[in-house]
Amino acid sequence: MLDSGISYSEVSQRMGINRSTLRNWSRDRSLIEKYRDNGDCPRCEPLPRPPVATDAYSYLLGLHLGDGAINLAGDGSRGVWRLRIYCGDSWPGLIRTCEASMAEVLPGHSVGRVRCVGCTEVYSDWKHWPCLFPQHGPGKKHDRAIVLEPWQSEIVDALPEPFVRGLIHSDGCRIDNRVRRRVRGEWKYYEYPRYQFLNASRDIVDLFTAALDHLGIPWKRHVNPRPRIRDRIVVSVSRRAAVARMDAFVGPKY
Ligand SMILES: [Zn+2]
Structure with missing residues (x-):
């Protein structure tokens, strides 16, 4: 693009690569050779960058x-x-x-x-x-330890909503919790929607709750008491306002 006369600014805008990086690359053409075998991988470029999407x-x-x-x-x-x-x-x-x-x-x-x-x-x-x-x-x-690389943390910090959505869509759910209460001598049933996330990895649970903290969504965590999945940690989001906030970008599975 640069060789065809398109300006640094425009190439920078179109490709999402900053201008000083473009200048380095166009000064040192040997970098082009290193690109030939990178299989379009943004992490294997001479100056690694995060994925565009x-x-x-x-x-x-x-x-x-x-x-x-x-x-x-x-x-x-x-x-x-x-x-x-x-x-x-x-x-x-x-x-x-x-x-x-x-x-x-x-x-x-x-x-x-x-x-x-x-x-x-x-x-x-x-x-x-x-x-x-x-x-x-x-x-x-x-x-094993699950630790994000700095460039991944930057993406998750900037875009916590899709990250939380992905975690809920895989290892989570939105459930209706049915509760029985006695009101003036009569049993009544109430339904409370809530989100739950279940995972056996403490690190992954920590990443999930850190993203919720980042979004200001309150949560609670406990160990699942059911024996067959005892090692699983459960995180629940159940306060009404918090569930409404989650509904805005997660919602029930479909
Ligand atoms: Zn690669």
Whole structure:
């Protein structure tokens, strides 16, 4: 674009790359060689930058921390990684939203679906998924530390809403809590909607509650008493105003 005479300012605006960076690149053409093999990965550029579709990225990061995995695709010989997000079949809208956010974060690559028992795996193959989701690693997420890189924290701090939405869409829900109260000698039933997030990783729960704090949404946390999922931590958002605030950008699964 620069060689065709478009100004630094305009290239900067169109590409989301700042002008001094553009000047460095155009002065040192050897950097171009380093670009040839980066597979369009923003983290593997000579001067790494965050993904451009930050809103979709923040949402996908939430989904990934909840119900995602990154493994080598096929027999692993091609060195291509497969990002998989497991979506419950009861919520076709979420499957479509998941596909759309994957396609937005990685334009030009196809997104596929695999039917599993009770769920659909949404996936995309790319050599650089671990660059965008460095939390990837062997073993279960709750057995290892999950720490965001500074550039990821910047995105989550700037866009906490899609991050919280992604976490709720994967490992959370909006439920109607039915409560029985005695009013003037008679039993009455009241319904209170609330949001819940369940995860076995303390680190992921901390990321979720930090994002809620950032949004000024009060929450409570306890350990699930049900024996089969005893290790799971539950975070609830149940105050009326807080639920209304969450409804504005999360809502029930669909
Ligand atoms: Zn990369």
